[in-house]
Amino acid sequence: MNTKNNQQFRRSQDLMEKALLTLLNDPKKPKITVSAIVKRAGINRSTFYAHYLDLPDMLDKTESKLRRDLMADYPHSVPLSEPSFVPFLNFIKKHRDFYVAILKTRTTFPLRTEQEQLFSRVINPLCEKNGMEDEDVYVLIAFQSAFTMILRYWVENGCQESPEEMAKTIYQTLPACLQQ
Structure with missing residues (x-):
């Protein structure tokens, strides 16, 4: 089960943070959205909302x-x-x-x-x-x-x-x- 602060929870958070930073550093400057972050991180949208409000x-x-x-x-x-x-x-x-x-x-x-x-x-x-x-x-x-x-x-x-x-x-x- 993916509970707060277990290994999978922290791994998902790391993936999302890396996705955010990758998108921010992309020379094409794509629009930063929740959809873009979860797609780049390879996680479900519900996982994003388990970590962040928005x-x-x-x-x-x-x-x-x-x-x-x-x-x-x-x-x-x-x-x-x-x-x-x-x-x-x-x-x-x-x-x-x-x-x-x-x-x-x-x-x-x-x-x-x-x-x-x-x-x-x-x-x-x-x-x-x-x-x-x-x-x-x-x-x-x-x-x-x-x-x-x-x-x-x-x-x-x-x-x-x-x-x-x-x-x-x-x-x-x-x-x-x-x-x-």
């Missing part, structure tokens, strides 16, 4: 998985600086096609719960240092909204600037209380 849900969950992979490679104590953005930007560039799709569908931005590591390691300590602990969630929102739109523009335009150039741009747009 295509945006799949994109969100795939993004969360990619974010966990990225954070696993980051040092635990990262100061907010231009160099601290470069590994992240390299990761975004490597997965550019995925991020073009996910940033187009972004209608909200993740708040404290999804960005707990960023919040607890970086935003909150800097806000406390600058006497803004009561405003820390607003600082996070300002940071995320600017960061998201900058990334969206960068990936939609083919990542023409280097990750180092983008790191400088992003750092310069940070709220003043986050600049060291």
